[in-house]
Amino acid sequence: MIEIIKASMEHSKEDGYVGHVEFTVKGHSFPYEITLHSKRNKDWSYALNFKKESGKEEDILAVEEMLEEDEYFDKLVEAAQNTL
Template sequence: MNAKITSAEMAYNERDGYFGRVRFEVEGHKQPYELTLQSDKRMDDWNYSLNFLSESGVEQQIEAVEQAIEENDDFFDDLVEAAVNAMEA
């Protein structure tokens, strides 16, 4: 799956740990996506939510992205890394 990250952000606070967002486009998909991330202080277990960025799109397409996130560790890690790098910048 070819994805282009358009923006990323990450913040940290003592109570909630890490919270970030990654906005990205997927080749051949009409609508862009937003991945919301949350992790504890150790950043070793990430919770996430995938949504269309601005308006609803094709359900089969978001399901394909969800499947790619679940099955392709490199794809998910690239998205997380973009958010972490945004925090360090």
């Protein structure tokens, strides 16, 4: 359902872990970007946005719901962590 386009993550003592993942969702018109943040590489916070142009609000709300399921959120975190 989620296809990862690009992922990255950086770590610094000041900011902790900051990751970015670009991805698409099957059936959605526009790609998304999620920014991930964690001080200790667990208990992640995130910001979800459309990558380039804005799509429908109901699409981004549906992705927010998907991310509440650990399977999808963990896949995005793992993709970013794998780039360290």
